[in-house]
Ligand SMILES: Nc1ncnc2c1ncn2[C@@H]1O[C@H](COP(=O)(O)OP(=O)(O)OP(=O)(O)O)[C@@H](O)[C@H]1O
């Protein structure tokens with residue numbers, strides 16, 4: 678059997694907030710070990726799509742989801758799928774770094790601790806491995822027991838990446854992960870992402886077109902809840918097939 682190149686498969690996804698249809702029949706696949714950029718104007722459904730993939734919308738009242746979303750071959754909306762387990766496999770990062778107000782160490786092991794891990798050696802190893810992978814180990818290794826809130830924004834965001842990585846996810850969803858950061862912190866996060874790509878699949882929402890074209894393998898352009906165009910990033914940026922895509926990436930709206 679041929680190996681499945683897709684880590685996430687979305688088919689005919691409709692998402693409603695009450696009466697408002699925020700995603701209108703979206704079908705899209707995200708590939709393993711690639712960075713996929715999701716772009717489009719404000720309100721087109723980018724965050725809604727990401728939240729659907731790790732079922733964060735479960736927490737919002739009046740949300741209706743139809744269609745299928747699969748992680749590898751598992752339907753993430755099947756009754757047998759546990760949302761907490763899903764979120765270990767599909768980590769999420771937000772625009773504002775959101776470390777918990779406790780130590781760096783306790784932030785990183787959060788997911789392992791809630792799943793019952795108590796072995797100190799296992800936890801210590803997970804902390805070092807995750808902070809290394811998030812490219813922040815050298816900066817914090819001597820202050821693991823200091824409060825994470827005392828770090829810079831860029832460092833906090835990398836702590837959040839490490840926290841997501843500690844549970845060995847398959848996918849990292851990043852919703853504008855650098856838009857609240859200064860340019861130096863942003864480039865640290867970008868460098869981290871390029872390293873993570875070897876081991877993880879990343880979906881990043883960004884409104885920075887340079888970032889999308891510099892970082893991603895594929896780009897998906899959304900407009901008003903619909904996927905307008907999806908393909909290799911260089912094709913989307915150099916020879917878009919749809920006029921709306923061309924207008925958006927050349928800055929004519931959005
Ligand atoms: N919790 C909610 N309740 C009701 N409507 C919502 C909710 N979240 C989003 N929406 C609506 O769904 C649509 C898509 O919103 P979404 O946040 O997914 O867009 P976006 O592409 O991420 O926009 P932005 O670039 O501004 O972050 C918008 O019309 C928005 O107002």
Ligand SMILES: [Mg+2]
Nearest residue numbers: 723724725852
């Ligand atoms: Mg958004």
